[in-house]
Amino acid sequence: MACENMKRVQKEAINNWRDHLKRKLTGQSVGTKDWLSSIKQQQDFSRDDSIPPLTAPDGSVVTSHRGKAQVLAAHFSSKMTVPDPEREPPTVPVLTKASLGNITITTEEVLQQLQQAPAAGIASWGKRWQVTLAPDKIQAILISRRQDAVNWDQHAILLEGRKIHLQESVNILGVEFDSGLTYTSHVRKVAKDAAWKLSCIRLVAHLLDAQGFGTLYKSQVRYLMEYSPSHGPPAPVIPPPP
Structure with missing residues (x-):
């Protein structure tokens, strides 16, 4: 009888653990690291593996x-080994006698390209689908290695008669990058928001227990680091009562 009771209790504990793990993995606030560690735990693998x-x-x-x-x-090992390092490279057949010495691109040509095809294509798309392009929703950025040659913002990029000013950075789907194709401003903003919310939580930490503090941290701070492109925090996972 004692052995049967022990097996029954063990079976119920395993089922409860699996149900709790299922709710945890399907929750919106579970992070990538927590999800992977839970899967490893279910498969009897180490967290450090x-x-x-x-x-x-x-x-x-x-x-x-x-x-x-x-x-x-x-x-x-086979992919990182050169089978015949002494072999000569293949010969490329000569198809023309002309050779390209240098390429010269003027500022006027660049400005002409900026003012023609992209803006005209966007305007025609809006007219075709009867979409009004709001000025505050339009962003323009110049990606170039020449950062000090020309004051690009003094040249007008016209879209349906409106002048579009070039910006130092643009925001696309919640992710901000600059003209150098770096995420410096985006990371700075995420870190600033996370630090500000963490300081607010620390001010009220003495009013909360450990579970309340953890839930508040997951819903207000951790989601910024895991779901930084999102526009709102996910719902925290509240464990079931014992």
């Missing part, structure tokens, strides 16, 4: 660290 199980050439599944290293080494 960042390499998934690998399939060996003989069809067996390799789960040990040493076995994974051997499989990866055997797989990539």
Whole structure:
């Protein structure tokens, strides 16, 4: 009787753990790291094991660290070896006697390209689909290696008679990047918002218990780092009552 009761309790505990894990993995506030660690925990893998199980050439599944290293080494060693390093490169046939010496691009040509095709295409698209392009929704940025040659903003890019000013950075789907194709301003804004919300949570930390503090942190601070392009925080996962 005691053995049957122990098996029944163990089975109920496993089912409760699986139900809780299912609710945790399907919640909107679960992060990528938490999701991956939970999957590894369910499959009896270590949290520090960042390499998934690998399939060996003989069809067996390799789960040990040493076995994974051997499989990866055997797989990539052939790809990183040059079979004939002394071989001459293939000869490219000569199709013309003319050669290209240099290319000269003037500022006027660049401005002409900026003012013609893109703006005209956007305007015609709006007329075709009867869409009004709001001035505050239009963003323009110049991506160029020449940052000090010309004051680009003094040249007009006209869209349906409106002048579009070039900006230092643009925001697309919640992600901001600058003319150098870097995310410096985006990361700075995310860090600033996270630090401000964290300071607010610390001011009221003495009024909350550990569970309330963790829920508030996940819903207000952690989502900024995991879901920075989102426009709103996801709903926090509230564990079921014991």
